[in-house]
Amino acid sequence: MRQSPTCRGFGRIKSNPEGLWDAQIQAAINKQVGLELYSAYTCLAMSAHLAEQNFEGFAHWMRLQAQEELAHAMRFHDYVVERGGHVQLPAIDAPPADFGSPLDVFESALAQEKHVTAEIHAIYGMARDKKDYATELHLQWFVTEQVEEENAAGLAVEQLKRAGSDTSVLLMLDHQFGGRAGE
Numbered sequence: 001m002r003q004s005p006t007c008r009g010f011g012r013i014k015s016n017p018e019g020l021w022d023a024q025i026q027a028a029i030n031k032q033v034g035l036e037l038y039s040a041y042t043c044l045a046m047s048a049h050l051a052e053q054n055f056e057g058f059a060h061w062m063r064l065q066a067q068e069e070l071a072h073a074m075r076f077h078d079y080v081v082e083r084g085g086h087v088q089l090p091a092i093d094a095p096p097a098d099f100g101s102p103l104d105v106f107e108s109a110l111a112q113e114k115h116v117t118a119e120i121h122a123i124y125g126m127a128r129d130k131k132d133y134a135t136e137l138h139l140q141w142f143v144t145e146q147v148e149e150e151n152a153a154g155l156a157v158e159q160l161k162r163a164g165s166d167t168s169v170l171l172m173l174d175h176q177f178g179g180r181a182g183e
């Protein structure tokens, strides 16, 4: 008997029976969802910290960054679902509440981005070793994205270093960062 076409191609493999997808890669990607959410959480805390110091523009920039990190987390989450995997969300640590000056904030943000990049590269290497080409392709978007993220945070650090204690330059930068548009 011919199978009805409506029955084909619509089902997603619900659970992840042994062997369908690599457990180590799945665990690493689940962990990455947590790391991206931690980044979002940290950016939100940074935004609040900057707003408290009346740096409205930097606060706005960081709030948008929090949304971007949240979107990254969802992208990893959705990938696990698409692979018929099992989403297992890790605990998320509380971010610090005090980050210092705007320069300190962006230096912390840059360090966090570098950490995220290193983790993405580690999963990429794992996917390559295990010949998981789909995961490699999925991660390529993130590899490119991290170059942009590090560049943006690094540029902010350099500009803030140059501003030093010059209040007028700092306020000009704050105004400039306030012009960041959402994605």
Ligand code: MG
Residues within 6 Å of the ligand: 036, 039, 068, 069, 072, 116
């Ligand atoms: Mg991210």
